[in-house]
Amino acid sequence: MKKKHVNEAWRGHALSKIFRIMKLTLGLILLLIVQGWAINSYSQKVVVNLDLKNVGIIKVLDEIEKQTEYYFLFNYEQINSDKKINVKLSNSKIDEVLNTILEGTGLKYSIKNRQIIISKGSSGELNEQYSSSSVQQQKSVTGKVTDSTGGPLPGVSVVVKGTTTGTITDFDGNYSLGNVPANATLQFSFVGMKAQEILVSGKTNISVTLIEETVGIEEVVAIGYGTQKKSDLTGSVDRVSVGEKAAQSNSNLLQALSGASAGVNIQGTGLSGAEPNLSIRGQTSLSASDRPLIVRDGIIYNGDIADINISDVESVDILKDASSAAVYGSRSANGVMLITTKKGKSEKPSVSFNMSYGYQDMTNNPMRVMNGNEYATRLVDYYYQQSLYAWYKTNPTSATGKPVRPDITDKNIVATRLRTQEEKDNYLAGKETNWVDEVTRVAPIQNYNLSFSGKTSKSTYFVSGSYANEKGIQLNDKFSRITLNSNVESKVTDWFTLGIITSYSYRDYSGIEASLDAARKASPLANNKIGLANYDMYLTGESYMPYPLNNIFVQNSDIRNNLFLVGSAKITVPWVKGLTYELNYSNNYSTRNNRIFYPVTTPEGSGNKGQAIKNPSEERNAIVNNIVSYAKTIEDHQINATLLFSRENRKADSDSINAQGFENPALGYNNVALGTVITAASKAWEENSLSYMARVNYSYKNRYMVTGTIRRDGYSGFGENNKFANFPSLSLGWVASEESFMQDLNSMYLKLRISYGKNGNQGIGRYSSFSRMTTNAYAYGSTSSIAVYPSTLGNASLGWETTSSFNLGLDYAFLDHRISGSVDVYKAKTTDVLVKRALPPASGYANIWANIGGIDNKGIEVQLNTINLKGAFSWKSNFTFSLNRDKIVKLYGGENDQDVGNSWFVGEPISAIYDYKMAGGVWTEDELYNKKTLAGWYPGQFKYVDRNNDGIINATYDRTIVGYKTPNYRFSINNEFSYKNFTFSFLLNSIQGGNGYYIADNSSVTNVSWRSDDVYRINASAVRPYWTPDNGVNNATGVYNSPAVSSGIYESRSFVRLQDVSLTYNFSSRLLKNLKIENCSFFISGKNLYTWTKWSGWDPEIGVSNSPMMRNITTGFRLTL
DSSP: OOOOOSSSSOOHHHHHHHHHHHTTTHHHHHHHHHHHHHHHHHHHHHHHEEEEEOOHHHHHHHHHHSSSSEEEEEEEEHHHOOOOEEEEEEEEEEHHHHHHHHTTEEEEEEETTTTEEEESOOHHHHHHSSSTTTTSEEEEEEEEOOTTTSSSSSTEEEEETTSEEEEEOTTTEEEEEEEEEOOOEEEOOOTTTTEEEETTOOOBBBOOOOOOOOOSSSOOEESSSSSEEEGGOOOOOEEEGGGGGGSSSOOOOOHHHHSSSEEEEEEEOTTTTTOOEEEESOOOSSSSSOOOEEETTEEEOSSSSSHHHHHGGGEEEEHHHHHGGGGGGGGGTTEEEEEEEEEOOOSEEEEEEEEEEEEEOOOOOOOBBOOOOHHHHHHHHHHHHHHHHHHHHOOSSSSSTTTOOOTTTTTHHHHHTTTHHHHHHHHHHTOOHHHHHHHOOEEEEEEEEEEEEOSSSSSSEEEEEEEEEEOBTTTTTTEEEEEEEEEEEEEEESSSSEEEEEEEEEEOOOOOOOOHHHHHHHHTSOOTTTTTTTTTTTTGTTTTSSTTTTTGGGGEEEEEEEEEEEEEEEEEEETTTTEEEEEEEEEEEEEEEEEEETTTTHHHHHHTEEEEEEEEEEEEEEEEEEEEEEEEEEEEEEEEEEEEEEEEEEEEEEEEEEEESSOOOOTTTGGGGGGGEEEEEEEEEEEEEEEEEEEEEEEETTTTTEEEEEEEEEESSSTOOOOEEEEEEEEEEEEGGGGGGGGOOOOOOOEEEEEEEEEEEOSOOOOTTTTTEEEEEEETEEEEEEEEEEEOOOOOTHHHHHHEEEEEEEEETTTTTTTEEEEEEEEEEEEEEEEEEEEOOOSSOEEEEEEEEEEEEEEEEEEEEEEESSSSSEEEEEEEEEEEEEEEEEEESTTTEEEEEEEEESSSSSTTTEEEEEEEOOOOOOOOOTTOOEEEEEETSSEEOTTOOOOOHHHHHEEEEEEEOOOSEEEEEEEEETTTEEEEEEEEEEEEEEEEBBEEEEEEHHHHSSHHHHHSSSSOOOOOOOTTTTTOOOOOOOOOOOOOSOOOOOEEEEEEEEEEEEEEEEHHHHHHHHHHOOOOEEEEEEEEEEEOOOOOSSSTTBBBBOOOEEEEEEEEEEEEO
């Protein structure tokens, strides 16, 4: 630790003393009365305990400052000697201590209140040296604090070091501080900036420029049951600051993580209020859950992320490797996401309000369905090709006798092939309907947030409320949410702190969206009765063609409530420095009440006079954590230890009521007793977990670090002898830039990390180890009875799926930290993989859960942060890259095992696609005439590779692995530009295929149906033209297409997306000061504005889903009083 000179900073406890004084304001009168007595008596009351060996005097003074409220003032050159002393004193007064350690040094001391002056010379010389002309002489000091761009910094803390005298800068960065000793030191500090200390030296005007804190290195991150500086980490942990994304159009927290951290994979969804899919570092299991563990404010969180208001979140920390996640053992094999919500920060109570309003529609895509003319022409070609294929089967050797295509320019000829009179009439009259347009819309979205926060010397508080309303692009798709949140912590005494977090969410998903799938199938020539009471349930009377807007007539109420409560008590043990005990209890209670009534005018209700369904459910999750922590610093050695004992209980129940046959449907689902046929069912479950954990962090000189963790978990869902498992980890860190051989490279930071650990996965049903029974009704004579029979075979030996992981990482920063980032490579091996294994039909059971598989997983992650320009115009960039590969190494025991039904093959990725491989193009008439087609294959049908060259394409010999569903790699690029009061940023996010990766079967879009029956009964997409003998198309089949075998038509889902764009204007502090506003900014932002891709469907990210991704543009403002 560097000590100050006489003209340097005094060691202070300024902030803590400011808080203390604020809290004692009500007792100010009493304080003044006893103040004189307290000052004189302090030296008589305080005692010091020292046990130090072979240390310098400065080290002893440091320890005295830690134990007392004294601070020392001295000349560094006078007191810094090579002499080492041994001190062992117990319950000693301050005079006794000073006389002992200064004996024989020629140094004298003088005590003035809490200040101790040490110097050479007599007591009189000391008083002269620090007379009123120096220490006691006081002046007023003013100045201005700015950032590196010259902009003012409001809210900067300015404190006289070693005292409680302080202030904060105003809106223009100005401050004024009275009664400042002429030789004092001023401390300037601000969140995100490097603190500075400036000597007053008699000056009355001191202006300061604060520099941004080192990028990423010194920030404190959550690590599970504690926090740690990122520079001290030995595992792979990444932080996403949610506040930096405040201007983005994110309604769900997971949207803010997309492209923000290497290895964190977010899969977007299309419906309003829907929760994106989340994974970290790929897939490590075949059948068990791959969802990462979510921890909210230190508590395992089993609720939905959609319940969390993004404006309440301070940061998200991602624990990626096994050593970091091992503290959560049982469910951390897929990584851990730690969500930290906001607390009060400012001593001044702060009221913040922000809102946004905008519109959203579908992302750009090439998707469209056939219009009226294309639809009618296709039916002509269907019947024409039907006769054509019949002719092909005669094995012609030339075009002689080939059927002639009807004249499609003659509308009357075309109309004859339409199947209904209404279609013929509409076609001839030129009337048509684009049903996709009819079920989609440009929809509004809005969001409002209000919060009140602050802190005192003893308490912090943050209270917020929010309202969000989002309409989806499909008619009747809507979502609204109300959240209430409070986070209060109070220091009851110096050693006892209480805290409570309360969070409530109300989500309304009522309404079933209009069917985009039905719109794609609907005839464009069907009668359009939108808005009419006598609408057709099936267009043109075709059961394959339901009315796309049927769902808007369905009565639906889908209400979800979530209440999350956390109570905590923390004891800082007074007589053991560094020892704390924390007890926290959480209860997460969620309910869902989904009620539906299908009237007789909808397909689901037409069969029996309407149908009502009620599905109420509730779930409770309770967790108790006991945490003991100990931190100790002994010279250059730092030790942190954590012990945990945790219990978790989860239980839920649900009911299902189905009623049909309503003579009077007026009350719908509100009175199911009016139904004539009623069935009911119910179910419930409960599970328990028990955990023990110990973790030790050791650091030497902040240069060499080691972390060891051991966790033991028990889960009630496993077999009797396999309920518990141990999950150890060990990680090492070396800050190479602190070594002497790198001291010349002052601007470089270099740290090497290496870790190994085991994690578990319990993501299966809680009763999977048990054989289970089910019920069914049957007729017995003239009555009905309930039968109970075995339905599921249990496995009493079922146990933990375990993932062992190795991680090698490098953190770097150079050029004064203008370039920084990290590189991680990892390899994981999962054993005892939980697999639902198929059983022979003779067993009477379909499958059984078993620990039989093995998976390897490896990858690389790169993050790069740069400050490209500094000054009035600044430019920052962030780049992430990740590549992941998985491979099945074991299935059922055989070396070349395969499970064709699940497309699982030993030696291949989990996402392998097993299908016929296309040989390129379609068979042609020339090949038919020249006898070059395979037997049973005709022009206009895809060519497939005959792998065994037997002239027959069949499933047994000719299928192979044609590609993989998972991405090849991912990357993102974020840029932020600032000029004066403007900030502009954009994020490009990309998921890439190549080498057979990231493909999907898109045949429903790129080709007519393989079932010829579908072709003339429903509409089709018009992305690719279908084959005819004359148009030369070779990437799609003919419309009359019933091949001997068929495959998927695979397209790359690769894309680059302009995911987030925002422009923010921050109003000047001078203007806001006059309005008594602390902060105000306006912004406009866009999400998913443009996508570059060759995918032919709605959107490459959602694949073949009929709920397209949405893009939006919003505008709003943020205001803080």
